[in-house]
Amino acid sequence: MADHLLEVRNLSVDFHTVTGTVHAVRNISYYLDRGETLAILGESGSGKSVSSSAIMNLIDMPPGKITSGEILLDGKDLLKMSAEARREVNGRRIAMIFQDPLSHLNPVYTVGWQMREALKTHGISTKQAQAEALRLFKRVALPDPERALDKYPHEFSGGQRQRVMIAMALALKPDLLIADEPTTALDVTVQAEVLALLKELQRETGMGVLIITHDLGVVSEVADRVVVMEKGQLVESGTVRDVYRNPQHAYTKKLIAAAPGKGEMHEPEAQGEPILSVKDARKSYGDFEALKGVSFDLKQGETVAVVGESGSGKSTLARILLRLEEPDGGTAYWKGKDLFTMSPGDLFKLRRDLQMVFQDPTQSLNPRMTVYQLISEAWVIHPEIMPKDKWRERVGELLGQVGLSPEHVGRYPHQFSGGQRQRIAIARALALEPQLIVCDEAVSALDVSVQAQVITLLDKLRKEMGIAFIFIAHDLPLVRDFADYVMVMQKGEVVELGTVAQVFDNPQKPYTQALLAASLDPDPDVQAASRNARLASVS
Template sequence: MAEPLLDVRNLSVEFHTLAGIVPAVRNISYRLDRGETLAILGESGSGKSVSSSAIMNLVDMPPGRIASGEILLDGKDLLKMTPAERLEVNGRKIAMIFQDPLSHLNPVYTVGWQIREAMTAHGTPRGEAEAETLRLLGRVGIPEPERAMGKYPHEFSGGQRQRVMIAMALALRPDLLIADEPTTALDVTVQAEVLALLKELQRETGMAILIITHDLGVVAEIADRVVVMEKGVLVESGTVREIYHAPKHAYTRKLIAAAPGKGDMHPPLARREPLLTVRDVRKRYGAFEALKGVSFDLAAGETLAIVGESGSGKSTLARVLLRLDEPDSGVAEWKGRDLFTLSPAELFRLRRDLQMVFQDPTQSLNPRMTVYQLISEAWVIHPDILPKSKWRARVAELLAQVGLSAEHMSRYPHQFSGGQRQRIAIARALALEPKLIVCDEAVSALDVSVQAQVIALLDGLRRDLGISFIFIAHDLPVVRDFADQVMVMRRGEVVELGDVRQVFDAPREAYTQALLAASLDPDPEVQAAHRARRLEPA
């Protein structure tokens, strides 16, 4: 066998904490050849990001420590290099792009300066670096690259910022590109564009790509081989097709079984009296028209999914319906009463019927409050719902309802995983026994198995308690599994509205068809067929 570009041998990484030594990565080994794409697949806490950070020398030491192993790049052990030697390798030989480019781009410098500085720091003359920066921005698809060079990171969309990060990473033509969850927060069409760009650049430059992800669709789209990690251990490896069609390890089988978009869709519901009737809702922010006459009906016990790209108006609509923002015009009748004309006192009483679960529970849960305080706060605000003597028992019931236990009520949010925090946020919303819950990207940041558990929980609440949901999401396979109706939005307008089966099996509008075509399938055979159709000449 030819010598691999990257050869990780028996790598172990541990962290020293007050509770003792925590092994994050335990004795893992894998190889990556030139021009190849290897995916490290696993959920939060599996050690996949720690192992890639060790390659880039980004593990904080202390408290972290490389306990054992070798990381060979072109046969040279990165762990034995001096700081000066590592400085020469990082950027020139190995580059990295991250999940959240806004956190890794300096907000006080223009993107042109930052890309140029990546080259001048390694000795590239300024004039040459300037010309290469312009070329790279154009190559990664940034509009008007000359003007873009003088802009700051906040002036770009999420997908454009990721493209800027890719341009910066490629500035010195590295042999290896490490991509750590590079598309998790992106719209489905932008995700497809970024992955296609990475493959295209790989063909041009011959670089190897190491992609870290929990998304089987991303693996099917871009990877050649996969290694699967669980709790710091490499449990399985093989080609994408071997791993998907013939997984050997129970954890791999669990991940594949949890992948959304493969179950039965909800059958069409019989038309019922609307619980919420929305007609011609409009909202403008200055010269920007965020909502352009949105209308729909929602019945009791029904789930309406709202899909569309960033800027389509999904979250604005949710905020307007809950009166977190005021509409410019339109009607939203809740049980025959217009939400938009209610007085503050009337709206306060109605709040218990309308609750919201946000995308990031870390930001929506007060870190200084225990779980008991977070959930019982609803009864402090609405004291007529439940006498204080029954609060503790009711909190225990709500925690059990969302798959947690009574012993969790004395803990704080930081002591839970992301999926557990989202369950707490759902329990908090349920405390007021609402009739409608608005979920704004409530599962988009969760691991695939946790996501499946939360969706099953919400679906059970819909069936058992008759709760209606407005479910805002960009993950179409999740929508397919959970929704009764789907509303597709684009630039503030509804472009398609129908039962989930009609929208997914026979979409009428070209925009809906484009969204579905860009959605990633975990089955590599299906995804290969999707990719071939996308590449067909129009």
């Protein structure tokens, strides 16, 4: 038997581009044992996902090239295997959960068909595959799993699509599971359930789990050891507790310091009349009531956070407020004018004031446009904002504000990591200097240091320019740091609404209490105590 289930030795990966060679991974080494969970922590673009893609043989070559190293699975070098042998390993022995489920689910087949096909490829009968698909859909908490099998990927919310991906990856009970940001799109209760499921399956099968994440809370909940990557290099490694309590590298210290949920809570300061007043907003899809009479007010410079499970109606609310979908009832008065009955011409004039950052940047960014074109497009539509000779300079400034380099203006969306794509989407929303920004999980894909940077930027814009925010999020520590008010939604209804202090310090509803109890803490000792308390309450 080999010493370790997985051993990566001196791995280096380069990408050759028109602007030169990018050293994405530089001579990294780490190992993973059976039954162990190793977390790879680092910023977007640090090489986390590239290193895991090398294990799965998913790097496009060219432009990518593995320039050095070995990847040993039970002592056998995967890099020296034939393509046929590698295909047999992938899926049955090594499975992967991807960060962006929409890019990895076929849009023209139902998810049930895709699940069955994956199982049948590895010798499982159609009848067994159907039964196993249904069982796994139930285990990852997909609502109405029998009907879910017959749905297409676009019919699920972002969090639900991620659960489909997780079910597919776990189907063959692999020896090694690579989870690339597996809970980024999930609300806290489902995140807790999915992480608990991964640990349960790990105990049953003895599989090793390699989890790639920017979330220190996820690390503290599931990992045994952690390695930290920066700019393609491995800068620190150790047990989770040792690295958190006694970080040695400056970059690790910066990540830990940036973890949200430790600062003072906001006290609402906004004065005057609401700029947005929503009353009894309703929306149905056939027999399904997505919104059942939602009401709230928002003042200039104020932030209302909307939290709740996937499918609770958060994103539907955002879409009808911006008239991306038509409401079925209610009113939404923006400075005295009802958004729900506004004419297309009046709505066009208002688009500059109301902007949205979507949950999935892969869907919201045109793949045929460069970063420069994506951001400056706003000024093509609203040319009165800025003269054309200032566009390039302003695009560079916006990229710098969200933690990207002005040198990125000529790249396309597919050339960025998931977190970097989301930063581009935020820069695009800021280009029009709007009065209201609806953020639909806008920072969920960002690592903690850039997340802190973006939240600081949004807070600065709120104070200096009076921008108001509707902040849809599942990251409760982040909500605690940024919002003035918290609106908790469940099954299309508002179950609790109050200031951050009221909701976090004295939640009234059992559902709110469950959300807060499921929230993860970056401190492994605090998280262990929370986990033990949950287990004690269940038993």
